[in-house]
Amino acid sequence: MFPIYGFSSNWKKVAENDVGNYYIDFNSIKNKNGVVYYTDLIDFIKPYRDDYSAISRYAVNCKDENQKWLSLTTFSQSMGKGDINNQSNPNEIIFPQSNTIYFFIIKNVCNYKKQ
Numbered sequence: 711m712f713p714i715y716g717f718s719s720n721w722k723k724v725a726e727n728d729v730g731n732y733y734i735d736f737n738s739i740k741n742k743n744g745v746v747y748y749t750d751l752i753d754f755i756k757p758y759r760d761d762y763s764a765i766s767r768y769a770v771n772c773k774d775e776n777q778k779w780l781s782l783t784t785f786s787q788s789m790g791k792g793d794i795n796n797q798s799n800p801n802e803i804i805f806p807q808s809n810t811i812y813f814f815i816i817k818n819v820c821n822y823k824k825q
Contacts, residue, residue: 721751721789724818725811730754730763732811738767739822746770747780748819753788761795762788772820775813776805 721733731753738749748770753763761784770777779800786792806812 725814727811728755732815734815734819736822739819744772746772746819746822748815750815751790759795760786762786762792763790765790770816770819772816775816776803777812777816778803 720735720737722736723731724734725732729752733751733753735749735751738747740747747768749765749767751763751765754761764782764784766782767780768777769780779802781797781799783790783797784795786795804812806816
């Protein structure tokens with residue numbers, strides 16, 4: 711794996727719900743052999759434990775509409791700033807429901823064309 715840092719020149723807000731605001735780093739989107747990799751950031755509305763934000767890395771299987779959660783880093787401040795509270799590699803396959811934010815996100819990253 712590689713380190714994840716909260717700063718990014720290309721965080722774009724893509725969704726929001728009662729958990730928080732969701733951002734994608736469009737510079738991180740890479741298509742390698744049909745698998746799309748991307749990084750997202752959740753800025754929590756209310757802190758979860760002592761976490762104010764989280765940055766995750768995913769590998770998306772666009773054909774099967776699922777994603778593998780590769781890494782998670784949580785932070786003590788919003789927008790991926792402050793101290794790192796936790797780092798993990800969940801290595802978990804997620805099949806987002808069609809009416810969820812993550813289904814919307816994988817559809818968008820799979821269709822994203824670099825300018």
